[in-house]
Amino acid sequence: MQIKKFEARSMKEALELVKTQLGPDAVILSAKEVTKGFGLGGEKSIEITAAYSENVLQHKKYVESKLPEHLKEKFSKAPARTQKETMQKSIESRLKLMQAEETRKKPVIPVTMTQRRYADIDNEDTVPAPVETSIKYNPTPKLTQQAQATFNNLEVDQLKSEIDQLKNLLGQFKQMPQGFVQAHPGAEHGVNYNLSSHYTALTRKGLLPEVAAEILTQAQTQLTPDKQNNKAVVEAYIARFILKTVPVAQENFEQFHLFMGPSGSGKTSTMIKYASDLVLNHKKRVALISTDTIKIGADEQMKIFAQILNLPFIAIRSEADWFKILPYLNQVDHVLVDFASLNLKAADELRYIKKMMPPTTESVRTHLVLSAMSKDADLLEVHRRYQALNVSDVVFTSLDEASMHGNIYNFVQKTGAPLFGFGIGSRTPEDFERATAERVLDLILNITGTRTESGINL
Template sequence: MQIKKFEARSMKEALELVKTQLGPDAVILSAKEVTKGFGLGGQKSIEITAAYSENVLQHKKYIESKMQPQVREAFTKAPARNQKETMQKSIEQKLAQMQREETRKKPMIPTTVSQRRYVDIDREDEVQAPVHQAAVSRYNDNTLSKYNPTPQLTQVAQSTFNNLEVDHLKSEIDQLKNLLGQFKQMPQGFVQAHPGAEQGVNYNLSYYYSMLTRKGLLPEVAAEILIQAQTQISPDKQNQKTVVEAYIARYILKTVPVAQENFEQFHLFMGPSGSGKTSTMVKYASDLVLNHKKRVALISTDTLKIGADEQMKIFAQILNLPFISIRSEADWFKVLPYLNQVDHVLVDFASLNLKAADELRYIQKMMPPTSDSVRTHLVLSAMSKDADLIEVHRRYQALEVSDVIFTSLDEASMHGNIYNFIQKTQAPLFAFGIGSRTPEDFERATAERVLDLILNITGSKAETGINL
């Protein structure tokens, strides 16, 4: 199954693009209205995400290549139902042609026709062999022997052969009886159930349970998706791969919480050591300045890490941004009046795991003394284990975390832990760090991106981005 995204000015034009490029069997996964720009002058468009089968699409292209230009144009403009009927007729015609060619290749056995009329024959023994009986005999001896080369057995040999085969069958039946008797004596608990059976997943969907767990999803998370699929998909369609995969894709897209557009002035970056918090903040500052033309100020409250201020000063000089180092709560009251002139203030905190109460009190003491227009980002690494991610989020909940940023997507081999995390915590995703480049490797989180990271639909590397 492949997924592709289309954008057009109206729903009719978007559906026409789906039908023209993906064929009549494309499945619509989602449709939404997109507004570009702000205010009343913003332009609106329709964005559709559709899934399609590569085999069906190739078949459609092959049929179009065999058509005349006028016929091809009419076929393209025809409704999806008519296109599907035309493709089905093409398949039937091709199968019929293959059967005719196969029939012509089979050898024909010559037949003889008697010259006497049926009314002239009085008795069966009066029917005589045709004149060319000798030719037919030669044909039977030479040609038909190729299809039945085994010499005819005598009655004694045939009887002996039958007796041997009966004895052999009796011996096999006795062996089967012995095996069944041994099987009944063995404990029946050793029989292994299909994957996902203990979670309530039926046999038809056990393949997808194995697939999702191999992608890094926890067993209970994968089972929840498939149990919902069992209730929504009829049993006769649960063996259809495209139907099940389309439902899984829609379910993941629907259950991925994404943070809304950020208009807050203060952005607080927190996280454990090794999460890439500081570099992520610098990438976000570069994105705001270079791509969105915002006025940004950088602030560091990290008094624990040696050289933290010097590193931040270098980044601020490169981006030509004001930099302030906060050492105590009193410093905030000195700088707050000057921050009204900037659009966004990005604040870097010390990298702590918050295992001790003193660490939590330290972070709370260094936070800005304002509750208005503040967004707290928890920065986590995609290389971390599921249990560690959930535990860190639990500790930072005391600081009222607004959303989550995942880094090191280019280093992780599987990304199922991202979906596990948001299903366990319901924390919305804000952005992803997918490499070391600034600001190219910083991207806002989307549900489509999470779907591609889990199922690897596009087959691309994490740092190249998603192109549905």
């Protein structure tokens, strides 16, 4: 058995190439979608690996060579079963011609006893030509025992040769890695072939394989096979599914808003943007508080913005400071509290955060600020650590810097944490926005383009 690969724009074209070039007995070993693209246009393509018998291929070429020109194309486009039947008939016809030729070369001439007595008994070579002969030819002669035995031996030898080649081929496959023969994308997660292209598209957007598969396996139960082949219908289903499964924090009226997160997440700048939004767009009375006693100069930036917005600013250095200022905070609508940027890898960091929290459990909302530039595993691990602080919702920053935003959807699907807002640039307060399911869908599928700091859609 020989192995050959074919690449075409569709599965139908690839299978047609296999049948045309390798004959009707070719065996498909694997089929996969090539992500690099086909040709100069960059279109996707299908790659098929097929095994074939050299004897069958030679026989097919022999049959094609004997056909008239107007029948060759018809034969090549015929179904595999029709080609096999035509090739089998060719074998039978060839054997019959061989038998007929053998019979014509050695005709049987019966001699009557009357004719025999005129012959010279002592010299067999002088038998005169018979007066009457009866030469009978069978228009459809049967195979002689010798011809039949020869034909059977040829078939047996051919089968033995092909079996040996298959054994050798299987032995080679056992030595290859298990992933050598690949199924279509998503098959290992239960996604059928009709939706495999959508699975690839979603994973390229940053969705985890199991998250993308969850969307498409649900589509398989809701859409008929005909609708699954309709790209627009499937894309509309995916959009509706994402919109329904994105948890968003409801409008809140809590007085205390605590901003926490790991280092580099943009926590402090996000709090300042939110304060500006409350003051300028919603006409709220806001107070800013910093509890960060670890980072040197952490209060300076906040003091500057507090002066620009004409807001009260307070630095908390111990738990006792809270009791001194709590009576004065009743005069404002919202109190925004900034905490030190910690990854909470050590137990003393968690104790420090708890010690600096306001001594009240009423009207408190804790925002976990994360960067959209972070990996899925890192986001989930940070959320697990901060769960001890009763995180209420999540704010994602650096949306303008991230090239893909599938990790946002992965995060909410894995944790169930609702989204509170997004930081999309460095401007204040324009680059802070409240989270919506529609915005998440736009970020993943890039429907309207990604907004940059200048506000231009790409």
